[in-house]
Amino acid sequence: MSLSQPSETSLFSVPPYVRQAQYHETDQMGVIHHANYLKWLEEARIDFLTQCGMSYRAMEAEGIVSPIVEVNCRYRQPVRFGDSVRITLWVKQYTGVKLTLGYAVTREDGTVLCAEAETVSCFMNRDSRLISLKKEYPALHALFENISQNHQTDVPEA
Amino acid sequence: MSLSQPSETSLFSVPPYVRQAQYHETDQMGVIHHANYLKWLEEARIDFLTQCGMSYRAMEAEGIVSPIVEVNCRYRQPVRFGDSVRITLWVKQYTGVKLTLGYAVTREDGTVLCAEAETVSCFMNRDSRLISLKKEYPALHALFENISQNHQTDVPEA
Amino acid sequence: MSLSQPSETSLFSVPPYVRQAQYHETDQMGVIHHANYLKWLEEARIDFLTQCGMSYRAMEAEGIVSPIVEVNCRYRQPVRFGDSVRITLWVKQYTGVKLTLGYAVTREDGTVLCAEAETVSCFMNRDSRLISLKKEYPALHALFENISQNHQTDVPEA
Amino acid sequence: MSLSQPSETSLFSVPPYVRQAQYHETDQMGVIHHANYLKWLEEARIDFLTQCGMSYRAMEAEGIVSPIVEVNCRYRQPVRFGDSVRITLWVKQYTGVKLTLGYAVTREDGTVLCAEAETVSCFMNRDSRLISLKKEYPALHALFENISQNHQTDVPEA
Numbered sequence: 001m002s003l004s005q006p007s008e009t010s011l012f013s014v015p016p017y018v019r020q021a022q023y024h025e026t027d028q029m030g031v032i033h034h035a036n037y038l039k040w041l042e043e044a045r046i047d048f049l050t051q052c053g054m055s056y057r058a059m060e061a062e063g064i065v066s067p068i069v070e071v072n073c074r075y076r077q078p079v080r081f082g083d084s085v086r087i088t089l090w091v092k093q094y095t096g097v098k099l100t101l102g103y104a105v106t107r108e109d110g111t112v113l114c115a116e117a118e119t120v121s122c123f124m125n126r127d128s129r130l131i132s133l134k135k136e137y138p139a140l141h142a143l144f145e146n147i148s149q150n151h152q153t154d155v156p157e158a
Numbered sequence: 159m160s161l162s163q164p165s166e167t168s169l170f171s172v173p174p175y176v177r178q179a180q181y182h183e184t185d186q187m188g189v190i191h192h193a194n195y196l197k198w199l200e201e202a203r204i205d206f207l208t209q210c211g212m213s214y215r216a217m218e219a220e221g222i223v224s225p226i227v228e229v230n231c232r233y234r235q236p237v238r239f240g241d242s243v244r245i246t247l248w249v250k251q252y253t254g255v256k257l258t259l260g261y262a263v264t265r266e267d268g269t270v271l272c273a274e275a276e277t278v279s280c281f282m283n284r285d286s287r288l289i290s291l292k293k294e295y296p297a298l299h300a301l302f303e304n305i306s307q308n309h310q311t312d313v314p315e316a
Numbered sequence: 317m318s319l320s321q322p323s324e325t326s327l328f329s330v331p332p333y334v335r336q337a338q339y340h341e342t343d344q345m346g347v348i349h350h351a352n353y354l355k356w357l358e359e360a361r362i363d364f365l366t367q368c369g370m371s372y373r374a375m376e377a378e379g380i381v382s383p384i385v386e387v388n389c390r391y392r393q394p395v396r397f398g399d400s401v402r403i404t405l406w407v408k409q410y411t412g413v414k415l416t417l418g419y420a421v422t423r424e425d426g427t428v429l430c431a432e433a434e435t436v437s438c439f440m441n442r443d444s445r446l447i448s449l450k451k452e453y454p455a456l457h458a459l460f461e462n463i464s465q466n467h468q469t470d471v472p473e474a
Numbered sequence: 475m476s477l478s479q480p481s482e483t484s485l486f487s488v489p490p491y492v493r494q495a496q497y498h499e500t501d502q503m504g505v506i507h508h509a510n511y512l513k514w515l516e517e518a519r520i521d522f523l524t525q526c527g528m529s530y531r532a533m534e535a536e537g538i539v540s541p542i543v544e545v546n547c548r549y550r551q552p553v554r555f556g557d558s559v560r561i562t563l564w565v566k567q568y569t570g571v572k573l574t575l576g577y578a579v580t581r582e583d584g585t586v587l588c589a590e591a592e593t594v595s596c597f598m599n600r601d602s603r604l605i606s607l608k609k610e611y612p613a614l615h616a617l618f619e620n621i622s623q624n625h626q627t628d629v630p631e632a
Contacts (some may be wrong), residue, residue: 023520024351024513025630026344028218028397033340034226035200038193038497046497057556060186061587068192072230078286080342082531128236181362181372182355186500186555193498197340214339216400216410239502240373243516344534350517350542354509376502384508388546394549394602 013152014051017044017087018108021079031078038071041103041117044087050145054140062138063126069098070120077114083110088151094144096134098122171310172209173204175245176266187237196229199261199275202245206259210305212298221284222295228278230240235272242266252302253290254262256280276295327468330367333403334424337395347394354387357419360403365418368463379442380453384466385414386436393430400424408470411470412450414438420438440463487626488525491518491561492582495553505552513590515577515583518561520533522575528614531551537600538611543572544594551588558582566620570597570608 018026021041027033046056053095079085087124093100098120105115133141166192173275177198184205204214217224237243244266256278263273291299330404335356343349375382393395395401402424409416414431439447449457493514501507520530533540551561560582572594579589581582597605607615 004586022342022513024349024515024516026345027340028342028346029223029225030344034229034342035193035196038196039496042193042498043496055556066189067187067189067236068233070230070232071192072228074228075226078225097312158572180355180359182358182501182509184502185498186502186504188502191498195340200340201338213398240371345539347541347543350545351509351512354512358509373493381503383503383505383552386546386548388544390544391542394541400624 007081008034012150014048016020016048017089019043019085019087021083022101023081023083026081031080034073037073037075037105037115039086039116040085040105041071041073041089041119044089044103045101045119045121049087052143052151054143059140065138066099066121067124068119069123071117072091072119073115073117075115077112079105079114086110088153091144091148091151092118094148095132096141096144099144122123126151141150141155164194170308172206175205176244177201177243177246178274179239179241179243181239182231184239189299192231192233195231195233195263195273198243198245198263199229199231199247199277202247202261203277206247210309212301217298222289222293222298223282223284224257224279225280225282226277229275230277231273232274232276234264235270237263237272243272244268246311249302249306249309252306254299254302255288255290257302286287329363329468330364333363333405335359335377335401335403337397337399337401337464339397342397344365347396350389350391353389353391353421353431353433355386356403356421357387357389357405357435360405360419361417361435361437364405368459368467370459370463376452380447380456381440382436382437384435386418387429387433388435389433393428395421395430395447399429402426404469406463407460407467408434410456412460412466413446413448415460476516482494486624488522491521491563493517493559493561495555495557495559497555498545500555508547508549508604511579511591513547513561514559514561514579515545515593517545518563518577519575520531522563526533526617526625528617528621533614536611538605538614539598539600540573542593542595542596542597545591547589547591551586551589553579560584562627565594565622565625566621568622570615570618571604571606573618 020030022094025032025036049056056066086106087100087103088106089103091099092102096101099122100118100120103117103119104113105117107112123133125131131137177191180315182305183190183194207214214224242265245261246262246264247259247261249257252262257280258276261273261275262271263275264271281291283289289295291302338346340415341348341352365372372382399424401423403417403419405417408418409417415438416434416436419431419433419435420429421433422429439449441447447453449460476578495506499510501504519616523530530540557582560580561577563575563577565573566576572591573596574594577591578587579591580587597607599605607610607618
């Protein structure tokens with residue numbers, strides 16, 4: 001979980017997550033089933049954290065899990081099998097206890113907004129006890145603070 | 159799509175949807191993965207509509223599909239493999255164009271609130287054109303109006 | 317994991333597993349996606365073991381997991397959203413180390429054979445070490461032996 | 475897993491399909507759930523056909539669907555969240571009516587064989603009538619014949 005230290009003022013950006021919509025993700029309406037978007041958000045979230053220097057796998061190995069406590073998703077345009085989608089995400093809020101992320105799912109070329117979403121996650125130890133990263137994992141907390149303050153995203157327009 | 163006609167003033171209620179949490183729905187956190195709740199909501203929604211006299215299958219056979227345009231879910235307590243959950247749902251709003259449903263996912267005995275959710279769905283024909291049930295399918299509209307006004311739910315307390 | 321002791325010679329039978337095919341299990345071909353059958357087999361398998369007095373949950377609590385090492389499935393007739401299917405299963409072979417089960421997936425009324433399948437599972441402890449139930453869990457072994465010898469199924473005809 | 479030697483003059487090969495194992499694909503055993511492998515095989519199959527010049531999407535647009543009629547999978551080594559897998563596939567048999575493919579799922583570096591599989595698919599029109607590509611779609615048939623005869627794979631050793 002090392003992070004090449006960005007200077008305090010440097011902004012950094014992370015490439016968006018790109019993903020093919022799969023046949024097994026369609027339903028008989030002929031589009032990607034809406035539940036699958038939550039899986040895509042998860043993939044994008046884990047990819048983002050990894051790129052920020054925070055391996056989800058390593059985090060779990062240390063005994064921290066990060067369950068979703070809330071998800072909100074607005075479906076704008078259907079995604080079909082074979083479409084390639086791009087998921088951009090950004091930190092909306094980080095409190096030391098909860099992390100709120102925003103997401104935009106667009107066509108790969110960014111032209112069409114397919115969905116907008118928000119997730120709230122918390123942090124727990126293996127006994128399902130809520131933990132404050134701020135108190136119990138200060139290094140991890142500093143990393144989240146840094147991401148929260150210095151990560152820059154070009155949020156797609158609706 | 160016939161409905162045994164309730165009298166204009168009669169309230170009716172529909173038994174909640176009961177469901178076993180399955181092994182294949184768990185993730186390595188040892189709980190049901192959060193994306194699966196959206197599948198459960200769908201099952202409960204289709205079951206509810208069927209019990210109200212509106213077969214989703216028949217609706218699709220007539221060329222109407224009902225995509226989800228928004229979903230909001232708050233996860234309260236984890237559900238584990240082998241748990242039996244009960245999903246209660248109710249109409250929050252029906253406009254003739256959009257249907258907003260509320261959901262409560264509890265343990266089967268109703269003691270623990272596991273999740274609260276809301277979905278907004280619209281109605282489309284097979285060409286993905288938005289339709290107004292009120293204008294184009296008045297019988298179906300009347301049925302939704304009736305459900306909306308006369309269905310009674312004991313909404314579980316948080 | 318108690319089992320109401322069947323006498324040594326008594327045959328017993330277990331009601332088949334019945335299941336609705338769900339909307340979220342369809343794909344754009346308009347039928348249930350073939351990968352979902354493996355989930356149905358798992359549900360039927362766990363239901364069967366539970367009915368035989370062997371709770372999968374309790375087994376895992378004791379530190380035994382039972383991964384699938386082989387699955388073979390022949391798809392005969394498509395299953396569609398709203399169909400109700402019946403899954404009958406039987407022990408083909410039990411060696412003390414491996415368990416081979418046979419499955420028939422039919423319409424609920426038994427008239428149409430939708431799929432035939434076979435799974436081979438083994439038993440492992442939490443460290444992913446293969447275990448011999450015969451040697452390490454003689455009570456569990458006796459239970460499997462009993463199921464293997466005395467469970468009677470009316471296997472549906474193709 | 476031998477391959478009938480294609481003639482030297484028109485061999486072609488297709489890069490294997492590479493895929494990250496996702497968190498939402500795990501189960502509480504801490505490994506990728508066995509049903510998900512069938513989805514991976516499908517992704518690899520569609521990717522392979524696309525690379526061979528046969529877009530699955532275009533095939534469906536022409537009214538041809540290709541349902542799976544049989545799948546056999548042997549799970550050798552577990553795959554875990556974060557692992558990257560490589561899926562190699564080859565034509566075992568093509569009869570003009572049925573297509574049998576072989577698959578090897580390995581770690582991305584090819585060192586560990588995680589699963590071996592085989593699928594049999596057929597071809598149907600939208601009315602679920604079995605079709606013979608040989609008779610009804612000679613151009614598509616020629617393409618499959620060509621793939622079948624000239625595609626070369628380095629099949630991983632077990």
